[in-house]
Amino acid sequence: MRVEELISKGLPESYVRVLEAEGITTLNPVQADAVNKGVLEGRNLVVSTPTASGKTLIAEMLLVKTVVNEGIGVYLTPLKALASEKHGEFNRLSRIGLKAGITTGDYDNPAEELRDYDIIVATYERFDSLLRLKPSWISRVKAIVIDEMHTIGDPDRGPIIEMIVARALKAGVQILGLSATIGNPHHLAEWIKGGLVDTPWRPVKLVEGYYSKSLRKIFFDNGVEESVEVNTGDRILDVVLHNLSMDYQTIVFIHNRRKVEEYAEKVSLKLPPTPEEEVEDFVAQLSEDPSSMEREFLTSLLRRGVGYHHAGLSSVGRRVVEEAFRSRVLRIVFATPTLAAGVNLPARRVVVSVKRYDASKGRTVSISVSEYKQMAGRAGRPRYDRVGESIIVDASSDREAVAFLRGRPEEVRGKLASSRNLRIHALSLLASREAASIEGLNDIFSLTFSAYYAGSKTFLESLTGETINYLLKTNMVVEKNGFLEATSLGKITSYTYLDPATVDTWRRIKPPLPSDAYVLHVVTITPDFLRSAPYIPSRIIEEFEEGALEMSRHGIIPSPGRVEADYDDWLASYVYAMILVDWINETPEDAIISKYSIGPGDLFNIKETATWIVSSLAKIESVLGDRRMYRHLQRLSMRLEEGVKEDALELTRVENIGRVRARILIEHGIKSINDLAEAPLEKLSSLPRFGPRVARSVKEWLRKRGYTVKE
Ligand code: ADP
Numbered sequence: 014m015r016v017e018e019l020i021s022k023g024l025p026e027s028y029v030r031v032l033e034a035e036g037i038t039t040l041n042p043v044q045a046d047a048v049n050k051g052v053l054e055g056r057n058l059v060v061s062t063p064t065a066s067g068k069t070l071i072a073e074m075l076l077v078k079t080v081v082n083e084g085i086g087v088y089l090t091p092l093k094a095l096a097s098e099k100h101g102e103f104n105r106l107s108r109i110g111l112k113a114g115i116t117t118g119d120y121d122n123p124a125e126e127l128r129d130y131d132i133i134v135a136t137y138e139r140f141d142s143l144l145r146l147k148p149s150w151i152s153r154v155k156a157i158v159i160d161e162m163h164t165i166g167d168p169d170r171g172p173i174i175e176m177i178v179a180r181a182l183k184a185g186v187q188i189l190g191l192s193a194t195i196g197n198p199h200h201l202a203e204w205i206k207g208g209l210v211d212t213p214w215r216p217v218k219l220v221e222g223y224y225s226k227s228l229r230k231i232f233f234d235n236g237v238e239e240s241v242e243v244n245t246g247d248r249i250l251d252v253v254l255h256n257l258s259m260d261y262q263t264i265v266f267i268h269n270r271r272k273v274e275e276y277a278e279k280v281s282l283k284l285p286p287t288p289e290e291e292v293e294d295f296v297a298q299l300s301e302d303p304s305s306m307e308r309e310f311l312t313s314l315l316r317r318g319v320g321y322h323h324a325g326l327s328s329v330g331r332r333v334v335e336e337a338f339r340s341r342v343l344r345i346v347f348a349t350p351t352l353a354a355g356v357n358l359p360a361r362r363v364v365v366s367v368k369r370y371d372a373s374k375g376r377t378v379s380i381s382v383s384e385y386k387q388m389a390g391r392a393g394r395p396r397y398d399r400v401g402e403s404i405i406v407d408a409s410s411d412r413e414a415v416a417f418l419r420g421r422p423e424e425v426r427g428k429l430a431s432s433r434n435l436r437i438h439a440l441s442l443l444a445s446r447e448a449a450s451i452e453g454l455n456d457i458f459s460l461t462f463s464a465y466y467a468g469s470k471t472f473l474e475s476l477t478g479e480t481i482n483y484l485l486k487t488n489m490v491v492e493k494n495g496f497l498e499a500t501s502l503g504k505i506t507s508y509t510y511l512d513p514a515t516v517d518t519w520r521r522i523k524p525p526l527p528s529d530a531y532v533l534h535v536v537t538i539t540p541d542f543l544r545s546a547p548y549i550p551s552r553i554i555e556e557f558e559e560g561a562l563e564m565s566r567h568g569i570i571p572s573p574g575r576v577e578a579d580y581d582d583w584l585a586s587y588v589y590a591m592i593l594v595d596w597i598n599e600t601p602e603d604a605i606i607s608k609y610s611i612g613p614g615d616l617f618n619i620k621e622t623a624t625w626i627v628s629s630l631a632k633i634e635s636v637l638g639d640r641r642m643y644r645h646l647q648r649l650s651m652r653l654e655e656g657v658k659e660d661a662l663e664l665t666r667v668e669n670i671g672r673v674r675a676r677i678l679i680e681h682g683i684k685s686i687n688d689l690a691e692a693p694l695e696k697l698s699s700l701p702r703f704g705p706r707v708a709r710s711v712k713e714w715l716r717k718r719g720y721t722v723k724e
Contacts, residue, residue: 016029059198072158082155181417221233305605435477597652690722
């Protein structure tokens with residue numbers, strides 16, 4: 014189908030010209046199928062196809078059509094990084110007069126300002142929070158695109174998708190689901206009463222294979238065999254070096270961060286240096302890396318054309334690795350599977366380890382077929398390759414490897430039926446007044462994928478009663494004249510996006526008087542914190558045990574007996590709290606990272622989660638009426654955001670001044686924004702970590718905000 018034909022389907026000619034100018038003159042088979050199945054005529058649709066099969070364009074056509082029909086189109090992704098990527102793409106539609114906006118953080122901000130936008134990109138969580146806050150523009154949303162819809166099988170985030178879609182179904186809002194290949198896309202389609210596009214079509218052919226250790230050969234499913242001559246005694250290393258000898262740009266997926274780094278180092282020692290002019294740009298970018306250890310390690314790898322990628326990496330490090338790989342300066346990247354779930358980073362070859370350690374079982378297990386297919390699918394770079402190859406490197410036997418190649422991805426199912434998910438989403442429906450009774454809740458729950466999959470309308474009903482009892486008991490909800498109503502505590506809990514159990518934990522064990530260590534220990538023991546807390550090795554945690562018990566004896570932190578969690582969680586939470594205490598007392602990042610054996614990315618995530626919880630608890634306290642605690646929590650949340658002591662908070666409000674520069678200023682007698690405005694430019698320029706460029710930009714920032722600035 015030629016894009017020209019889209020005009021007769023109601024898309025503006027100006028949009029079609031934009032596509033043509035970008036070299037998109039015909040729709041690919043996946044896109045044509047979606048159009049034929051009525052995506053531009055208001056029909057719900059699920060598209061379940063491999064990566065790079067052009068799903069974004071289907072979404073974009075629908076969003077443009079929605080605006081033509083005078084509605085707002087919404088595009089939802091699981092990750093902030095993906096949201097920015099898509100927003101960047103839709104932004105070019107400003108050429109035809111469409112405004113694309115983005116919102117990803119600030120869960121309790123109703124974002125009224127977005128009313129002037131035609132397309133809104135958000136994360137699932139952020140849009141879920143907007144459905145609770147109900148900005149005026151929400152009633153104008155006429156289509157919702159759910160990117161990465163297979164995430165519906167995730168126990169935490171899946172139910173958020175379910176609830177967004179259930180509400181859309183109720184309100185008659187059009188739904189387009191974009192999914193990786195899964196076992197039961199027809200279930201998703203049937204659930205939303207829509208059509209289905211389900212083909213293995215890919216722009217670059219995928220050949221899957223496995224390495225047979227005993228035969229020292231790679232067997233591909235198209236019959237091709239490759240002998241592996243390298244013999245180091247380590248099969249991952251053998252296959253990787255074999256690929257590199259053939260000059261194939263490769264991603265290696267391994268389910269263990271430490272191994273990811275170790276292999277990257279080992280391989281880098283075997284490769285020749287990359288020409289300096291190719292890497293200098295990337296090395297320069299790494300100067301912003303908050304951790305000098307990470308900076309030095311990544312730089313040494315980069316100079317040999319090697320990178321690594323996992324959640325512990327700083328955002329600067331991640332960006333540099335992704336860009337250097339895309340521009341082909343890196344020949345190989347070792348990554349944990351988070352890379353396959355997020356960014357669009359294809360490689361000529363993908364090497365997949367199908368084993369991971371399962372802590373709950375205490376042994377190594379095989380990954381699922383879906384996980385494997387998601388990683389294998391990264392092979393083949395559109396525009397560079399005619400074909401891409403994936404290689405399983407560590408199956409228990411050749412038979413297991415073949416089972417992966419021939420296997421069908423598992424079915425996804427709904428995950429709403431847990432007490433955590435039900436209490437969060439029931440409270441949300443009551444707080445937004447979309448329901449006012451158990452029947453009302455069940456009406457909406459019956460439209461979820463969980464209810465559909467169970468094949469029974471009454472499936473969740475037995476659980477709703479229990480959920481309401483919990484919400485009544487924790488004062489989130491009251492019963493009035495036979496109706497259920499969220500209390501002001503319940504409403505603020507729902508608007509801040511906290512789990513009611515987090516608020517309950519806080520209310521039960523908060524300190525009588527504000528104190529940082531105590532507050533932070535309570536915060537780190539809440540379900541909202543522990544849910545996303547990074548792994549800390551037990552040998553590190555044990556080192557803190559004596560100190561923890563000592564502090565609890567003195568009442569500086571809650572004692573193990575006061576909290577509901579078990580002793581191990583109490584102790585681990587203490588360690589997270591100490592990380593945060595170090596952070597707000599300006600301990601250098603490098604020192605924190607090595608003391609607790611975490612990565613800079615982990616530190617960033619910990620402080621972001623804690624900032625959100627503490628600033629939300631401040632709002633809870635303002636409703637509960639404890640002014641003193643409210644003020645303490647508010648200051649604490651700002652200190653957590655910036656990583657500073659009290660006296661540096663004011664200075665960090667200035668752009669380009671973070672924890673390190675603020676302390677340098679204070680040490681040189683510049684203690685406030687007014688001092689900064691009055692300090693001579695020359696003095697500022699001469700301070701460590703400043704220089705003329707930063708000094709000038711600081712002065713400029715102050716001037717723009719109306720300060721009388723001395724030069
Ligand atoms: P997906 O969302 O399925 O992972 P993308 O939408 O990112 O895939 O598409 C992959 C690439 O293919 C993009 O660079 C896009 O510009 C290009 N592309 C998509 N559709 C077409 C088309 N019809 N003709 C030419 N290129 C296309």
